[in-house]
Amino acid sequence: MKAAIHHGRSGLDGLRVGEMNMEEPGPGEIRVRLKTAGLNHRDLFIMKGRSSLDPPLILGSDGAGIIDAVGEGVDGWAVGSDVIILPTIGWNKTEEVPYVPQILGGPTNGTFAETVVIPAKNVFSKPEYLSWEEAGVLPLSALTAYRALFTRGKLQAGEHVLIPGIGGGVATYAMLMAQAVGAVVSVTSRNETKLEESRRFSVHRALSSSGNWNEDLKGEKVDVILDSIGPATFSKYLDVIKPNGRIVSFGASSGDSVEVSLRALFYPQLSWIGTSMGSREEFGDMLRFMEEHAIRPLIDRIYPLNETAEAFRRMTAGEQFGNIGLDLTFSCT
Amino acid sequence: MKAAIHHGRSGLDGLRVGEMNMEEPGPGEIRVRLKTAGLNHRDLFIMKGRSSLDPPLILGSDGAGIIDAVGEGVDGWAVGSDVIILPTIGWNKTEEVPYVPQILGGPTNGTFAETVVIPAKNVFSKPEYLSWEEAGVLPLSALTAYRALFTRGKLQAGEHVLIPGIGGGVATYAMLMAQAVGAVVSVTSRNETKLEESRRFSVHRALSSSGNWNEDLKGEKVDVILDSIGPATFSKYLDVIKPNGRIVSFGASSGDSVEVSLRALFYPQLSWIGTSMGSREEFGDMLRFMEEHAIRPLIDRIYPLNETAEAFRRMTAGEQFGNIGLDLTFSCT
Numbered sequence: 001m002k003a004a005i006h007h008g009r010s011g012l013d014g015l016r017v018g019e020m021n022m023e024e025p026g027p028g029e030i031r032v033r034l035k036t037a038g039l040n041h042r043d044l045f046i047m048k049g050r051s052s053l054d055p056p057l058i059l060g061s062d063g064a065g066i067i068d069a070v071g072e073g074v075d076g077w078a079v080g081s082d083v084i085i086l087p088t089i090g091w092n093k094t095e096e097v098p099y100v101p102q103i104l105g106g107p108t109n110g111t112f113a114e115t116v117v118i119p120a121k122n123v124f125s126k127p128e129y130l131s132w133e134e135a136g137v138l139p140l141s142a143l144t145a146y147r148a149l150f151t152r153g154k155l156q157a158g159e160h161v162l163i164p165g166i167g168g169g170v171a172t173y174a175m176l177m178a179q180a181v182g183a184v185v186s187v188t189s190r191n192e193t194k195l196e197e198s199r200r201f202s203v204h205r206a207l208s209s210s211g212n213w214n215e216d217l218k219g220e221k222v223d224v225i226l227d228s229i230g231p232a233t234f235s236k237y238l239d240v241i242k243p244n245g246r247i248v249s250f251g252a253s254s255g256d257s258v259e260v261s262l263r264a265l266f267y268p269q270l271s272w273i274g275t276s277m278g279s280r281e282e283f284g285d286m287l288r289f290m291e292e293h294a295i296r297p298l299i300d301r302i303y304p305l306n307e308t309a310e311a312f313r314r315m316t317a318g319e320q321f322g323n324i325g326l327d328l329t330f331s332c333t
Numbered sequence: 334m335k336a337a338i339h340h341g342r343s344g345l346d347g348l349r350v351g352e353m354n355m356e357e358p359g360p361g362e363i364r365v366r367l368k369t370a371g372l373n374h375r376d377l378f379i380m381k382g383r384s385s386l387d388p389p390l391i392l393g394s395d396g397a398g399i400i401d402a403v404g405e406g407v408d409g410w411a412v413g414s415d416v417i418i419l420p421t422i423g424w425n426k427t428e429e430v431p432y433v434p435q436i437l438g439g440p441t442n443g444t445f446a447e448t449v450v451i452p453a454k455n456v457f458s459k460p461e462y463l464s465w466e467e468a469g470v471l472p473l474s475a476l477t478a479y480r481a482l483f484t485r486g487k488l489q490a491g492e493h494v495l496i497p498g499i500g501g502g503v504a505t506y507a508m509l510m511a512q513a514v515g516a517v518v519s520v521t522s523r524n525e526t527k528l529e530e531s532r533r534f535s536v537h538r539a540l541s542s543s544g545n546w547n548e549d550l551k552g553e554k555v556d557v558i559l560d561s562i563g564p565a566t567f568s569k570y571l572d573v574i575k576p577n578g579r580i581v582s583f584g585a586s587s588g589d590s591v592e593v594s595l596r597a598l599f600y601p602q603l604s605w606i607g608t609s610m611g612s613r614e615e616f617g618d619m620l621r622f623m624e625e626h627a628i629r630p631l632i633d634r635i636y637p638l639n640e641t642a643e644a645f646r647r648m649t650a651g652e653q654f655g656n657i658g659l660d661l662t663f664s665c666t
Binding site: 152230249250251252256257258259260261262263265266267268269270271272273274275276 | 485563582583584585589590591592593594595596598599600601602603604605606607608609
């Protein structure tokens with residue numbers, strides 16, 4: 001089968017589209033013939049971290065498709081079912097938090113392929129209201145946004161949430177989910193086009209990353225900040241957060257190390273909350289939440305599998321607003 | 334009346350025992366004739382931050398005594414009532430978090446005096462099971478420990494809490510309170526005598542600050558760390574905390590600035606929670622909790638008012654195990 005394979009070199013240079021063997025599902029497993037899959041920054045991070053000595057890996061943590069083979073002992077799933085794929089593996093309860101959650105597309109083979117073999121408990125019925133494109137790009141980033149906002153950030157109706165760096169998958173889901181529960185949403189970006197785009201979604205304020213946020217928020221303070229940027233913007237957070245506010249961190253796009261003043265944390269009673277991915281339970285909750293509020297993923301662009309490198313270049317350039325996906329059906333005959 | 338007054342110089346050098354005018358309670362206020370008061374690191378921090386231009390200030394945030402005058406419009410309090418003093422001012426609900434909570438002994442005159450005038454809502458009936466010495470040293474540090482452990486840290490029975498730097502007021506209350514709810518308590522200190530002392534309270538492990546905590550905990554990990562130290566020990570916390578663990582910070586005795594790895598925070602789903610003082614509601618809850626569990630403050634030493642500087646020197650040297658207090662009755666005739 002055709003797949004986007006990483007091998008032989010670190011980073012995006014190690015990516016090629018080639019042939020891999022199609023696997024048969026073992027006991028408790030199913031095989032999904034993929035329709036679509038989504039790109040994540042995590043894929044770039046995985047490619048960067050792999051060396052020339054690592055074995056070939058099929059990338060991809062997102063996906064949706066149709067079951068085409070069922071292993072022994074699998075109950076409740078039949079060939080022909082439309083499914084959406086849970087990206088995290090071995091994380092079954094909200095409380096069972098693995099140190100680094102294992103996910104599809106590193107260490108195990110992922111979804112940028114004609115088929116993927118996974119445990120049967122790692123699929124859910126595809127929500128009917130979503131197109132294949134929408135379902136394929138949803139799993140990892142919507143799960144991350146859901147856990148960050150609600151399980152970890154405890155966002156409430158009427159609270160004001162700031163989402164720095166609008167445009168990526170997690171940030172755009174977070175914007176839509178937070179608005180759905182009646183929160184006030186403001187966003188930031190370095191890119192005026194993205195700010196313009198986010199105004200179409202009726203955000204409260206769309207702030208330039210380099211501006212004076214306090215002035216641009218007209219003195220309003222925020223309850224929750226959803227941080228994926230880190231050191232480049234962290235000090236600005238302390239200017240605009242309310243006492244008792246929560247900074248929820250799930251990414252480090254500008255670097256890993258942040259210097260924090262303890263008194264700036266504890267006098268105003270701030271909480272700084274780490275979060276990453278999510279559990280099986282949260283994935284089910286998130287799908288129900290999305291359907292209940294009729295939230296549809298924002299699709300930036302869908303590429304055919306053989307243009308995977310092109311798709312990643314768009315992501316690297318930070319040009320997208322919404323999710324970038326792959327169409328894997330070209331090879332379905 | 335006699336009082337410990339800070340004036341004319343920054344730091345402990347500006348402290349003297351002298352005469353101040355006794356005030357009359359205004360509308361809604363009462364005057365308390367103090368029996369005892371407790372010392373806090375906060376008093377040192379206040380003295381350090383004051384300049385030679387600041388007006389004279391009576392120090393002291395803790396205290397207990399007997400009401401000796403009642404202002405207009407005060408209901409429910411009569412002259413002769415035994416009371417314990419709430420240290421925070423203007424913080425009436427858990428949610429109403431002032432940026433820097435105002436407390437007695439800076440900016441307003443405090444409790445190191447024969448009498449103090451405060452709003453009537455800032456006193457509670459003295460718990461009968463406590464001696465005057467015990468009641469006087471309780472308020473600020475027990476309130477801080479209670480909010481840090483329970484309101485903010487959400488400590489549960491069966492969880493393992495690590496208290497670095499055992500010996501000070503907050504840390505020793507936290508040890509007793511955590512044990513009272515059935516948590517497992519481990520402590521650290523640079524001082525072997527304090528480790529020995531804490532073993533008398535049946536702590537799970539008493540670790541040397543400079544040791545290898547992972548080895549000394551025999552690989553056991555902790556759910557909650559109650560941090561008042563900051564940079565000197567912060568990196569060690571990440572070695573011994575469980576995924577999903579909480580670091581609760583209320584002090585910065587080794588410095589204000591900590592460098593944090595974002596990925597070390599968010600992959601293991603850690604929370605870092607700032608806390609400071611507590612509200613009126615929490616003070617009432619804390620007093621009921623202490624009485625229900627028959628927790629008594631650990632008294633390190635009680636000094637007469639005219640040895641206030643001496644008392645602070647003991648605190649600065651970090652020699653105490655439990656609270657240091659002042660006896661203010663010498664001047665009651």
